[in-house]
Amino acid sequence: MIRYILKRLAMLIPVLLGVSIISFALLRLVPGDPAVLLAGEDANPDFIEAVRKEYGFDQPLHVQYLRFMGNVLQGDFGISIRSREPVVNLLKQRFIFTLKLSLCAILIASLIGLIAGIISATRQYSIFDNLSMIGALFGISMPIFWLGLLLMLIFGVYLRWLPVGGSGELRHLVLPALAMGAASAAVIARMTRASMLEVIRQDFIRTARANGLRERVVIYKHALKNAMIPVITVFGLEFGYMLGGAVLTETVFSLPGIGRLMVEGIFQRDYAVVQGAMILVATTFVVVNLLTDIAYAFFDPKIRYE
């Protein structure tokens, strides 16, 4: 197991290196003088020169990259030209918010997805199965941003159950988390159903039944435990995708998350912020995937000895 983890960790290094190079390249690929891009077009010439010195834009590229990485590793992502605040502070606030939102969303998605998937599998081709699979089809086909608008309209405007704006309290997160979790709930439901159906057909389940175990014990103790293994991967993947896809939900509900920060950064040509957001989101996503793989290997020994 430890060898497997080390191997996976080693595979992480080239990916993170690539991510940092792409984020570094961003400033150099955008047309214009990088010092001016970072300092802001309306900055005075002295400040622009100071930025050029500070980031070493007058040095060769590999020196610039090493300096950039040195700063990033020390948690220094530069200064936002719009808010004049250290980027790392902005990233911290916004990222914690997105993390909270994504956690709520994956919680809702797992709950709905697992329940729907298990019932669908145990009553294959029943009305419940058909309805939940049709629901899942809608879930994966609806654009998140449109679903968000619909939820706002139904629960916020017509029924007045939940607030439409605001971001401070937990109840503000319910609608956004629902919008964000719908597609994942659909994927989890499909995966759980397929996985359960496959396990239920296997010999050990037939044996358990033949031994006179109650159906409930067979399903929830024996079948579910084995069916969950492939579903774990989906949890991890979906959670990771949420971190990246959160930008749409955050835009619909005007929430202060990291995705919104990045898109605002693009509009305001605030490249230090864009760079920071790219590195942070990609790194988190890669780490989440790594943890998912480790969890998978933990539950399914076959993977480890591949």
Added chain:
Amino acid sequence: MSNERSAKTTQLAEVWRRLKRNKAAIIGGVIVLVYVLVALLAPLISPYPPLEGNLAKRLQGPSLENWLGTDALGRDILSRVIYGARISLQIQLAAVVIALVLGTLLGLFGGYYGGFTDGLIMRLMDILLAFPGIFLAIAIIAVLGPGLMNLILAAGIYSVPQFARIVRGSILSLKEKEFVEAARASGESDTSIIFRYLLPNSMAPLIIQTSLRMATVLLTASGLSFLGLGVQPPHAEWGAMLSTARPYLITAPHVATFPGLAIMFVVMGFNLFGDGLRDSLDPRLKD
């Protein structure tokens, strides 16, 4: 040779027979067909020009004159949804072709040659995949800037790894097969083996992925336009229409309803069709 051809025809006939019996695939196929027809015939079937409005008639609900109502500038929403199909189909086709060509080539060469080439290509794909979902497309737009062409490029590049991985996977399992060994033994060149033997035999997963990817690309592209990073207003793109409908959500909810429905049905069509294709092309995968 004639034997080979007739075997192929029976295979195709078998796939077609299975596809016809698959209700979901039929529904999906019909939705996709209607979508393509609407996109092609937009100038003939749309009742009004999509960009011309009448401010005296702004934000009106559905009526006999304007079946789906009008938007904030008094433009006919039905006409805009119809023209939106045109823009979306163009984006989807262009982006998926970019991804299909690049991804397939990378997957073919990586899978066939293995070793360093393969490692390099796959690490590159891993790096692209390190940016989750739409985030990669946003990062590409951050470099290229917003707009239709850049949107297509972003949606295309963002789909390359999926195709590369699928093609590579099927090449890896195919290249050990006897018919490939035989081709190699009879002195065929690498290029000939790759394009005459390996590619045709990995078509099935590629076709399935293309249909499913058309759905993802539409969701991503309309999402980017919704964020203001893709097609810009006043163009009748569904995501951009939804973004301009937002301020009127409470007073005129119909403006935000129809473009969203359009995206949902088209995505559903490609998803259903892709799933149906999977069941017909590869019956082993069916539960």
